[in-house]
Amino acid sequence: MEVFECRGCGTALTGPLSRVPFPVYAGIPYGNGVAMPVLMESGTYALGIDLLDPADEGENEGSVLLAPGDAAGTRLIPGRNEGNCCGLDGYGGPNLACAGCGRPVAARIDECSAWQATWLEPDAARRVPAGPPRPVADWASVAGRWRAAALVEADGSRSIRWDVEAAVTLAHLVSAADGAPLALAPGPLAQAFRGLLGQLPPPQARPARRAALAGPGRPLPRPLPDIAVVPRHPQTGEPWPTPPGVAAAPLAAEYWAALAFHDERELAPATGRLPPGVERDDPLPPHPLYAGYLDRWVFRAVLNRLNGVDDTQDDHR
Template structure:
């Protein structure tokens, strides 16, 4: 940690974390199932036991204020090789070809929390890459996602640094940008590395794929045909009732773990957002 955080995990280091649904052959220990609001928070220590021998092996957490998880106790379990060959991560070219992306607006008409979290994390890396200089954005959804935050957190005087999308399936940006917004591999967590000297800012792959390849417009011809190059929205795309806001908690979580936050100007940004996590640009207005 390179900046203060509200709390740290008090669990044993080296725990393997799984989604609760991926856990097999365990049973709850009833006397260790206390929680706060509407679930288990792990306050009593391991609350899952091996269904065969009865030994406490894991802690299930599913209270409403926590991510649902099962933390396997490192002193009670060990890793063993699985059957068959180890699956290889999907190649970047395959990800770009399949283009399985997450849209920014949910069917309810509200901004996707997935986008808010992904942009909150990328925003922390983007501030580091900017070195405190204003950043010029390419427009469209990139500006909708990052523009208001950069206007509020960075100065506006020149010179500026240019940002462009870069990654598999896209031609090299021209001119070459100072900062490249690149995908983070969904399996390995590694960021795609842009050619040249551009500083890479990682963004969740499903969000990046939407920014890079999705056209929000629906090509529906009007009566009598559509002029070449003209697209018509039908039905009209959904517009959320408020401006996009990155997730301030994810932003602070990421920024506190980057060594650059020790720089006075960036530590000032961190402390200001921590003191008012729902002020602009993390507010609805």
Template structure:
């Protein structure tokens, strides 16, 4: 277990927390809603990329400099701030106070536009930025150079093995009262970038059902028409072997370690957030069976009615672009054309 303390005076700033992988939706904004906390209680994650000012526009960055940073397609601007920002749930912070003159936001809360807005309550050092405005995941981002890690008493959180992970419930794709889950939009957007790169520009067949709804319409719009030249399939712990071996394996990414599950065969892998992968691999819609007495678990109910979406699924374009810009394959002309098309019109269908 770890606690983070003020680098200046040593005051403890967080509850004991355990490191997990940075969620794929960490920088994904969504609609005009108040979103929940990005991190589960008792966890933290580290963003390996630089964040915060100074920023430099793409026009001032040489291609070689960008590629050394792992960026292979144009972005609006790049941060040249410190890497390694640490994110925790707002409820896991301790001993901090708001900096009143830095509490601006767009609508319903704080968006961090003015830089760090939390200070150490003991010495006044700027230590973190709290974000809780609409469209943003609620989070506290600790400034890397302003805090230091300390070992905390208590048992470390156990790493869940793949077999146990496959048995956990997945994240439903639809939220009340009928909107698609922002976690799904982000996860599918990131996986779509990898899936396009694995396609080599050829049509891809994806599994029927929810996977077709998530990927099929977008692939049809972005890839050339014609009979599928490659086949994608869900592969991972708890699933039977796929025969014949698919060209592309949609596999889970471990939420704690960030490890991507590796199949025994040689198919190209496309990582997918484990909670979304589980729902695709093991859908649980309930059984439409007549019953008497108390309704048992697992039976499709008519009250409340099953959730149905307002419209077709649309993956998150910002996460798609963020992921695709960091894949070397985007330098291929056909994929760069797709990137530029979406970058110029990020909210046009099918996004």
């Protein structure tokens, strides 16, 4: 665990936090005028340097990304409440100052179409140890604990986080296919990704590469696929290890679980009728596997990175 403190006076700017992988879609806007959720889980942080070289841990580590509620010891800077539409966008520089010495230390973001987050400035904050690290869950625990996020919201609207995570995984699938068509295993995987694949240009006329779900708590598909959609460890970012010769297309653990353990069977057969005068007032649950929306910005950014293309247009702060 670490805390971040002001380089100027030592005031604590956060409580104890655990480091997690940097979300590849941080800093990439979503839609137009969309009210966005908080990006980071409370109690965690990520370093922007992860996008460049995870081994580069010098003094200037890159911007520190955390949930807004985890920022402490700060105050808004008067006159720095700029935003294009609905809130703070941080484009004018830090809008939070250290409560101890007044030094600008962070940017609070809550503008529409931007993930809600606080970004600590690398030259204004430093991290110091604050206790032992959080134990890293084994794969069996991951399969049990991170289960399972819905692919749509409770009101039937599209899940923003699923859209961006699906775009990340789709980029891995397309990269692993290397121009060949993708043959998705029937069931939840095909239902979740077939519509997204249909929004891409046609692949080359080559033998298809087979993709299937694999991971902890599931038997290995037989015959082995060319590509396995596997969970991405929420603490380390590492994909579940695939068998030799099988490429991995990682998917966020909670959404992988939603596909891997998806079951639409009723728990008990429905019998009888409602009593006279009784009406249903609860809507039927939305079907969680839908054609979906392809977030092309995220898809392109991840695919370019996998292919070694330097896309300098992406804004990762």
